[in-house]
Amino acid sequence: MRAVLALALILSSGLAVRAAETGTLIDGSDIDAVVEIARNYGSATIAATAGGAPKISARIGGVTYAVYFQNCNEPRQCDDINLYAGFLGAAVTPERMNGWNASKRFGRAYIDPDGDAALEMDINLKNGVSPANLSASFAIWRLMLTQFTEFLGIE
DSSP: OHHHHHHHHHHHHHHHHHHHHHOSOBOTTOHHHHHHHHHTSSEEEEEEOTTSOEEEEEEETTEEEEEEEEEEEETTEEEEEEEEEEETTOOOOHHHHHHHHHHOSSSEEEEOTTSOEEEEEEEEOTTOBOHHHHHHHHHHHHHHHHHHHHHHTOO
16 A cells, blocks of 8 residues: 555656646747747747737748637637638639648648638647647647748749
Protein backbone atom coordinates (compact mmCIF):
# COMPACT_ATOMS: atom_id res chain seq x y z
CA MET A 1 0.00 0.00 0.00
CA ARG A 2 2.85 2.41 0.83
CA ALA A 3 4.42 1.69 -2.56
CA VAL A 4 1.17 2.59 -4.32
CA LEU A 5 0.86 5.82 -2.32
CA ALA A 6 4.49 6.70 -3.01
CA LEU A 7 3.99 6.09 -6.72
CA ALA A 8 0.84 8.23 -6.74
CA LEU A 9 2.72 11.04 -4.98
CA ILE A 10 5.60 10.87 -7.46
CA LEU A 11 3.24 10.91 -10.44
CA SER A 12 1.13 13.78 -9.10
CA SER A 13 4.22 15.86 -8.30
CA GLY A 14 5.41 15.30 -11.88
CA LEU A 15 2.09 16.60 -13.18
CA ALA A 16 2.35 19.64 -10.93
CA VAL A 17 5.86 20.38 -12.20
CA ARG A 18 4.72 20.10 -15.83
CA ALA A 19 1.74 22.40 -15.15
CA ALA A 20 4.05 24.95 -13.53
CA GLU A 21 6.46 24.77 -16.48
CA THR A 22 3.73 25.55 -19.01
CA GLY A 23 2.33 28.52 -17.10
CA THR A 24 -1.28 29.57 -16.93
CA LEU A 25 -3.76 28.68 -19.60
CA ILE A 26 -4.56 31.06 -22.46
CA ASP A 27 -8.14 31.46 -23.57
CA GLY A 28 -9.93 33.74 -26.01
CA SER A 29 -10.07 36.61 -23.51
CA ASP A 30 -6.27 36.89 -23.29
CA ILE A 31 -5.60 38.76 -26.54
CA ASP A 32 -2.27 40.07 -25.27
CA ALA A 33 -0.98 36.52 -24.70
CA VAL A 34 -2.09 35.45 -28.18
CA VAL A 35 -0.37 38.43 -29.81
CA GLU A 36 2.82 37.75 -27.83
CA ILE A 37 2.92 34.18 -29.10
CA ALA A 38 2.26 35.41 -32.65
CA ARG A 39 5.21 37.81 -32.23
CA ASN A 40 7.48 34.83 -31.57
CA TYR A 41 6.97 33.98 -35.25
CA GLY A 42 7.05 37.46 -36.80
CA SER A 43 5.39 40.84 -36.42
CA ALA A 44 1.92 41.19 -34.91
CA THR A 45 -0.30 44.08 -33.81
CA ILE A 46 -3.70 44.17 -32.14
CA ALA A 47 -6.60 45.74 -34.05
CA ALA A 48 -10.36 45.19 -34.21
CA THR A 49 -12.84 44.11 -36.86
CA ALA A 50 -15.59 46.46 -38.04
CA GLY A 51 -17.91 44.66 -35.59
CA GLY A 52 -15.57 45.36 -32.66
CA ALA A 53 -14.21 41.84 -32.21
CA PRO A 54 -10.47 41.61 -31.59
CA LYS A 55 -8.19 40.95 -34.56
CA ILE A 56 -4.44 40.53 -34.87
CA SER A 57 -2.68 41.69 -38.03
CA ALA A 58 0.54 39.74 -38.46
CA ARG A 59 3.35 38.59 -40.75
CA ILE A 60 5.45 35.45 -40.91
CA GLY A 61 8.37 35.39 -43.33
CA GLY A 62 6.94 38.19 -45.46
CA VAL A 63 3.44 36.67 -45.63
CA THR A 64 0.65 38.78 -44.17
CA TYR A 65 -2.10 37.01 -42.24
CA ALA A 66 -4.82 37.81 -39.71
CA VAL A 67 -5.94 36.22 -36.47
CA TYR A 68 -9.69 36.58 -36.00
CA PHE A 69 -11.25 35.92 -32.60
CA GLN A 70 -14.40 33.86 -33.18
CA ASN A 71 -17.52 32.76 -31.30
CA CYS A 72 -17.35 35.73 -28.98
CA ASN A 73 -19.98 36.16 -26.25
CA GLU A 74 -18.59 39.61 -25.58
CA PRO A 75 -15.89 41.44 -27.56
CA ARG A 76 -13.12 39.94 -25.40
CA GLN A 77 -14.70 36.58 -24.48
CA CYS A 78 -14.06 34.33 -27.49
CA ASP A 79 -13.97 30.54 -27.79
CA ASP A 80 -11.55 30.17 -30.69
CA ILE A 81 -9.32 31.93 -33.17
CA ASN A 82 -9.13 31.69 -36.95
CA LEU A 83 -5.80 32.26 -38.72
CA TYR A 84 -6.35 33.49 -42.27
CA ALA A 85 -4.08 34.37 -45.20
CA GLY A 86 -5.38 35.49 -48.59
CA PHE A 87 -3.37 35.46 -51.80
CA LEU A 88 -4.65 37.89 -54.42
CA GLY A 89 -4.26 36.80 -58.01
CA ALA A 90 -2.89 33.36 -57.14
CA ALA A 91 -4.18 31.16 -59.95
CA VAL A 92 -4.91 27.63 -58.81
CA THR A 93 -7.44 25.14 -60.10
CA PRO A 94 -10.05 23.56 -57.84
CA GLU A 95 -8.53 20.14 -58.56
CA ARG A 96 -5.10 21.30 -57.45
CA MET A 97 -6.59 22.91 -54.31
CA ASN A 98 -8.39 19.65 -53.53
CA GLY A 99 -5.03 17.88 -53.81
CA TRP A 100 -3.55 20.29 -51.29
CA ASN A 101 -6.39 19.71 -48.83
CA ALA A 102 -6.25 15.94 -49.27
CA SER A 103 -2.57 15.87 -48.32
CA LYS A 104 -2.67 18.20 -45.26
CA ARG A 105 -4.00 17.50 -41.79
CA PHE A 106 -4.22 20.98 -40.34
CA GLY A 107 -6.06 23.92 -41.82
CA ARG A 108 -7.81 24.22 -45.13
CA ALA A 109 -7.24 25.98 -48.41
CA TYR A 110 -9.86 27.18 -50.85
CA ILE A 111 -10.60 29.52 -53.71
CA ASP A 112 -12.60 32.51 -52.49
CA PRO A 113 -15.52 34.05 -54.46
CA ASP A 114 -13.10 36.46 -56.21
CA GLY A 115 -10.98 33.55 -57.45
CA ASP A 116 -8.13 34.17 -55.02
CA ALA A 117 -6.45 31.47 -52.92
CA ALA A 118 -6.99 31.44 -49.15
CA LEU A 119 -5.52 29.42 -46.30
CA GLU A 120 -7.15 29.10 -42.88
CA MET A 121 -6.56 27.28 -39.61
CA ASP A 122 -8.78 27.24 -36.52
CA ILE A 123 -7.52 26.91 -32.95
CA ASN A 124 -9.89 26.06 -30.10
CA LEU A 125 -9.22 28.18 -26.99
CA LYS A 126 -12.36 27.29 -25.03
CA ASN A 127 -11.39 26.38 -21.46
CA GLY A 128 -7.81 27.44 -22.23
CA VAL A 129 -4.66 25.95 -23.72
CA SER A 130 -1.11 26.04 -22.45
CA PRO A 131 1.26 28.62 -23.91
CA ALA A 132 3.37 25.73 -25.26
CA ASN A 133 0.33 24.25 -27.02
CA LEU A 134 -0.64 27.57 -28.59
CA SER A 135 2.94 28.18 -29.67
CA ALA A 136 3.02 24.73 -31.28
CA SER A 137 -0.14 25.62 -33.21
CA PHE A 138 1.51 28.81 -34.49
CA ALA A 139 4.55 26.73 -35.50
CA ILE A 140 2.22 24.53 -37.56
CA TRP A 141 0.68 27.67 -39.09
CA ARG A 142 4.14 28.96 -40.02
CA LEU A 143 4.92 25.64 -41.73
CA MET A 144 1.58 25.70 -43.54
CA LEU A 145 2.19 29.26 -44.79
CA THR A 146 5.63 28.29 -46.06
CA GLN A 147 4.36 25.19 -47.80
CA PHE A 148 1.32 26.98 -49.24
CA THR A 149 3.34 29.86 -50.71
CA GLU A 150 5.65 27.27 -52.32
CA PHE A 151 2.57 25.41 -53.59
CA LEU A 152 1.30 28.65 -55.16
CA GLY A 153 4.71 29.51 -56.58
CA ILE A 154 5.04 32.65 -54.45
CA GLU A 155 8.57 33.32 -53.23
